Amino acid sequence: MHIVNARVVETKALSKNILLKKFHSPEIARNVAPGRFVNVKVSEFGDPLLRRPFSVCDADGDEFYLMFDVTGKGTRILAGKQNDETIDVLGPLGNGFTLEGDYETALLVAGGLGAAPFPLLVKRLAGKRVLAFLGGRTRAAVPDYGIPNAVVASEDDSGDFRGTVVDLLRERANELDASTTKIFACGPNAMLKALQTFCRDEGFACEASLECAMACGFGVCQGCPVEVKSTPDRYALVCKDGPAFDLHDVTLP
């Protein structure tokens, strides 16, 4: 884990509200793995006080990328950081996705900005067949970066399928072989709960990156517990033990 002053190199608007920001930091970029995250101090003046967690979306040489939705004060400040400004970043943090395994197909499933960790995951899944089902309110709410040939489920007619991403999965389930497929997921708890039921009913292995409010980001404040069936004391910390967990093993709030 490093604390670095990461320098903004580039900012791209992927849609009206979604930004992709590229930062220079060899310490983060060279040590990150898919599903790991950084905790960003967006303001040097203590407002907001807490750091904001973001999945590392992609990494290339000495540079890493964050993809984020401007939802509140922290992300608004981050959005306004200009090229050559630096920002205090703690990371890489947490345990990312487990890539090893004898599955043949990696099926990536996300809701909204849950797709943020997938571009780096796609890069590191070389040798596997990769499919992606992404959900959002509209096609424009689904990030269009680094995930080739994604099938988009939307609440309106702008996507490839009308309905939730788990509805899409149910519709296509007969085209998938649960014995050779592993699902990688990230998104809001409501989506993950529906996915949990689907995976249990259809027998799919699934690892999911959980979202929750965080403070320290590395296991000190105890502020991010999740109930986990397989551990003796029945809880784990999302920031330190995750954020990626076996979806069959967690009880989602």
Ligand SMILES: Cc1cc2nc3c(=O)[nH]c(=O)nc-3n(C[C@H](O)[C@H](O)[C@H](O)COP(=O)(O)OP(=O)(O)OC[C@H]3O[C@@H](n4cnc5c(N)ncnc54)[C@H](O)[C@@H]3O)c2cc1C
């Ligand atoms: C491990 C992890 C990785 C994340 N990766 C990304 C990412 O790659 N891209 C991205 O856009 N967001 C990501 N998030 C969520 C991100 O941290 C929040 O969007 C951000 O903290 C909001 O800060 P803010 O000050 O702009 O908004 P705030 O003013 O703090 O909140 C604005 C709104 O966002 C909601 N919100 C705040 N934090 C979270 C959260 N952790 N999960 C869900 N909703 C939240 C609040 O309930 C509120 O409705 C991640 C969260 C975690 C825990």
Ligand code: FES
């Ligand atoms: S955020 Fe502090 S322990 Fe997880």
